[in-house]
Amino acid sequence: MFHIKQLELVHWDYWRRFNLPLDAQIITIVGPNGSGKTTLLDALRTLFGLRCSGKRDFRRYVRRANRSFAWIRAVVANRPGSTGKRPFFPCLKDEVTLACRIRRAGGDWTRDYAIADGDLPIEALEANTDKAVEWVGYRDYQSRLAWGGLTPAIAKVLALEQGDTDKLCEYSPKALLELVFDVFGDKEVLDNYALAREEQINAERELDALGLDLDRLRAQAEAKRLEADRFLEWKQLDDEARALAAEIVPRLEATELARDIGHARSDIARDRDDLQKCSLELIDLQKRMADVEAEKAAAEAERKAARSADLEAEKDHLVAHDAVRDAEKLLAERSALRTRLAREAGDAAVDLEAAYAKADARLLHLQRQEREAVAAFEEKAAQFRATRDTHGSPGDPEVSRFRARLKEAGIAHRALSEIVEVTDAGWQGAVEAVLRPYRHVLLLAREQDRHAAWALGERERFRHFIVPELEPAPPANRGALAEVIRFADAVPRWLADLLNRIQRVEDADAARSLPRETEWITRDGYHRERRGARHLGKPAEFHFGELARKARLKQCEADMQRIDARLQQLRPQLDAAKEDADALRARLHGIEAAQLLAARADAFDAAEAALPAAKARLTAAIAARADAKGRVDAVDQRLRGIDIELDRRKREAAGLGRRLKELTDAAAPRRTEQARRILRLRRLRRGMPADWRDPQQNALLADRYGDARGARAELERLRQRLTDGDWVTDDTVLTLAGRLKADVTERETQYQERERHCTAARHITTEARAAYIAKLRATVRQYGKNLRALGELANVDVDCPVPHLENDDRALSAAGLEVRFDFDRKGAVGLNDGEASGGQQVMKSLILLIALLMDEARPGGFVFIDEPFAHLDIANIDRVGSFLRATRAQYLITTPVTHNANVFAPAQLTLVTRKKKPGDDWAPPIGLIQRAL
Known part of the structure; x- marks a missing residue:
């Protein structure tokens, strides 16, 4: 890559215009904070189309000059490389001018770039009389610089912020691998892999869309098939309903009418015989009923006479019973007085008191028994009256x-x-x-x-x-x-x-x-x-029944008689006990028995004389009453039998009458119904085809539908189903179903073709990925070679193994570059494991940074480093300086004035910046110190 030989700035920040020679390997930019060190580097970044540091941009600097234009011009080397090609071909001179012209246009700042062959001043570039210089936009200019060696990856490295030179070692292995491949990798290989992968993704996306469309078409075809099935089902049901209405129901009705007419004939004849038989039986039964009713009337008269005799016998019995009771009572009183008289002068007072207590207790016991018997008699009498006056069973x-x-x-x-x-x-x-x-x-x-x-x-x-x-x-x-x-x-x-x-x-x-x-x-x-x-x-x-009620009445009478007999036994005993108690009580108060006997002697004698005759009359009355009651019971029993017989014959007569009425009432309607059937059968058979009367065929229809009612029910069911169902009645649905089926077949063929294309795309992607992996391995090996070479210069052992790469997108996305450094034989440390010192961090970052710029095809290049000595001691400053001198790149290094003088030791050219004084329009020009060679 090229290196910078000269820089000229016009109206950049607070600098009016100056020209700096930069034809040196290590250039140190020194000055206090805020004196313009980063401003100078941002000028170079703007010239080379890089992003300014921090949140700054070129507009910030040109606005400070308060002018309508600004210039940045640099002269860079254009010497042929190892391949013989010049970086800025077709520029053939050893030097090339790079210029950035910034102008205000419509309230905003615009910039244009130019690359001119040779060293041209700003005035010549501005005049451009021979039109030799071509001004281009930002994107085209970046492409020209990338051809000259300033690739986007190197541009990203050059755009590191102030103080970030030691942060390359903080990159993750994956990020470092991506950066290395961006710098060294073959762009065409990466593009081929990306293009193949994009083609695969597009093919898979298109295949998925085609699959969705095929599924939608299949669903439509299935829906139309179901509609066609519904049409065929509707057609079948409609045809069956029409056949039922037009043929099957009339045939079954005619068959049933013929059968019903035959059955009705036999029924009418049988009913006629039954009517005659019932009439005769009813006449005979009425005669027998008259005889039974006459017998009943005679028995009722006899029962009335027997009841009268029974009442008379009961009265005689009561009179005789009262006479005997009165006589026996008087005689008992006499006997009691005699006994009392015999005891008047005998027992002692204590024995008399004990006898009286015992007699009084017995009297109380007999009185309680009498009360219980009277209560039981009254209860039975109430049951007797309730049973006699009401009908039904005993209550529960x-x-x-x-x-x-x-x-x-x-x-x-x-x-x-x-x-x-x-x-x-x-x-x-x-x-x-x-x-x-x-x-x-x-x-x-x-x-x-x-x-x-x-x-x-x-x-x-x-x-x-x-x-x-x-x-x-x-x-x-x-x-x-x-x-x-x-x-x-x-x-x-x-x-x-x-x-x-x-x-x-x-x-x-x-x-x-x-x-x-x-x-x-x-x-x-x-x-x-x-x-x-x-x-x-x-x-x-x-x-159950009247006989049960009469039986209960009879039982109540028997119980009453038993209780009455018990009372008859208790009352003499009660009277005797009372007499004993009274006598004993009287002895306690004085003896009066002799006086009482004398006073009632006549009554006692009369009672003794009348007692035998009274007992004879009572015996005769009891016998007469028993005979009378037996006659009443015999007549009642005979009447019950007569009632049962009469009731049975009445029920028989009522049943025969009902049967006779039913037969009479049913005869005329049956004949009318028979005539109606015959007329209806004639109407049905009129115009009916002969084969419709075939018994075998009609029997098959009857087996299927049962009868005409079943056929009509089936017809009604079919009509209801046809009415209520959601049917398809248009036969065009069959054509649409066939057409959609054909479309599905065609679309399935297209889907298979696209599936084959997608398979081929996957294969191409796999091959492109393999090529990409091969290039990536070669790039890592080259980068590792650069790292090891730089490590030898810095006396640091550097290990950069080739990462494990598989032909798989997921494995590639997870791959990373692990670099380990061994300082002073103290053990290897990783990129950012926290074990390295501040100086070692700087060394690691410089090695990683400079290794990115080492290109055997295009050696050289330049590097911007902001304050690499900020955290280093004197020994490490010298070590970093020696390392920088040992490399072949051009370095522009900023450092504050507070550092040790050793920071200037490796510099061949030192640029000194100074702050703008208050009140001055422009900052002082940059000072220049050049080391004598």
């Missing part, structure tokens, strides 16, 4: 409480026991045994109340069934248990099925003739079902 506290809850909730219901009536007293026990688990089943009047009732039952933990589904009871099977039961209202279907399933037999031997799987029950409650046979047990208390 839990069921009554829950029914009250249902009533409060407004849920109408009935108990199962309220609608069941047993018509045959002989089977009452068997019915009660079968229905025992269902005594408290509740039947809802409205089915819609079921959820509310179930919720209430869940809350109350009600253990019995709540049934909402009810229906009229079907006719009872002959011989079934349901035949002896009448239902007053609708019942659960499962209950009717249960009672119709159980057959009635007299005993287990009578069941031998029944089929094996038949379920049966005896009068005694022995039940056979699918699990086996067992005795259900006769309930002690009946719940």
Whole structure:
């Protein structure tokens, strides 16, 4: 690279105009702070198209001169290098003038550059009479300087800030490697690698875009394919719907009408026979009902007479009973007085008091038993009256409480026991045994109340069934248990099925003739079902029907008689105990028994005489009452049987009447419907093709669609599906789908071609990267050679191994240049490991810096170094000076005036700057000290 021989400044900062010779290897610029050392270097930087130091630029300096123009001119060497080429070819002289002209234009400063062959003064450049000098812009000028050796990388090195010369050693290995390659590397190799990599990235980006476009096109093709499928599906459904409406439904309707007409003919004939049979049965049943009603009237008259006789016998019994009781009471009083009289003069007072206490305790015990018996009698009497005045089963506290809850909730219901009536007293026990688990089943009047009732039952933990589904009871099977039961209202279907399933037999031997799987029950409650046979047990208390109520009445009467008999036994004992207690109490107050006997002797004698006759009358009254009650019971039993028979025949007559009415009501509509079917079949078959009547084909259609209703439902379903569905009805979608499929195939071919191109681009990038790596290795080796040569000059061992480089972008981006220095054989140190001293840091940075400027093809060059001796002692200053003298570069070094004089030892030329004095327009010119050779 070239070196500087002369510098001339005009209107730069506070310098008016001066010309400095710079034809020396080491030039020292010395002066106090603010005297213009950095200003002089910034002038050179501006001339060479470099960035000024800090935040300064050329405008700052030219504004201070307060002139409209400024000049910077330098004369540089243009000698041929080792290759024989001159740096500023086609300039052929050994010297070349570099000029920067700065002028004010429109309020801003502009600069122009020129490169002239030879040493031309500023006036000649300004005149340019022969047009030999060409003024160019900043970019073109930088390109010319780069051709002359001032590359952008060297320009970056030359633009180091003041005091930054020791900071090259602070570069990271990766940054140092990049800087070295920028300086030494072959620009074409780097450009080829960058171009290939860019081409690869573009190819991959284009391939990705083409892939996205292909995916989009595939999605469009798939969407159109789905639309085509929807069109084909719609076409299939539409064709099927048309076939159903035009052919299949009429054919199935005609087939069904023909079949229904045949079935209706047989049904009409059968109904006619059933109508005649029912009429005859109803007439016969009405005759039998008249006979039963006459028998009932006679039995009711007989019962009335028997009841009258029973009432008379009851009155006689009460009168005889009262007479016997009164006589026995008087005789008992006499006996008590006699006993009292016998004791009047006997026992001591203490024994008399103990006897009285014992007699009083017994009296209290008998009185309590009497009260309990009276309360029980009244309770049974109340039950008797309640059972006599009301119908239904005995109440259960839990069921009554829950029914009250249902009533409060407004849920109408009935108990199962309220609608069941047993018509045959002989089977009452068997019915009660079968229905025992269902005594408290509740039947809802409205089915819609079921959820509310179930919720209430869940809350109350009600253990019995709540049934909402009810229906009229079907006719009872002959011989079934349901035949002896009448239902007053609708019942659960499962209950009717249960009672119709159980057959009635007299005993287990009578069941031998029944089929094996038949379920049966005896009068005694022995039940056979699918699990086996067992005795259900006769309930002690009946719940279902009028017979159960009468049985409860009879039981209440028996209980009342038993309690009355108990009272009859207690009362004499109570009277005796009272007499004993009274007698003992009287003895305690004085003896009066003899007086009482004398006063009532006549009454006692009359009672004794009348007692046998009264007992005879009581016995006869009891016998007469028993006979009368037996006659009443016999008549009642016969009436119950007559009622059951009459009720059964009434139900049979009602059933026959309903059946007769149903047959009569259904006959005319059926004939009308039959005529309508025949007319409709004729209309359907009118104009119908002959093959539509083919039975085999119609059977296949029936297998597929079921019947005409199924075909119409399928037609409606298809029409609804066609109406509701999002269908494609345009057949052009088939063409579009085919065209998009072809486009996808073509685009896939293009994608494969671009993929091959991308593969080729990757291969080219790999080769360019390999070339770049080879050049990088050569550059590092050259730089390491320069470092080792400079290290020998500075008496420092420098090691710069070639970094590990792989043919991979990621490995290249992570590669770095590790440089290690060994000062005074104290051990190697790295770039910025903190172990080197300040002087060693400067030495490391100078070695790294100067090695960048060493080029065997273009030796020489110049370097700007701001204050390299700032932190060095005298020994290190001499060492750095010796190192600078040993190199071949041109150095422009700034140093403050406070340094040791040894800093001037290596300098061949010293420039002395001085500050501008206050009041002067211009700064003093730069002093010059040149060492004599």
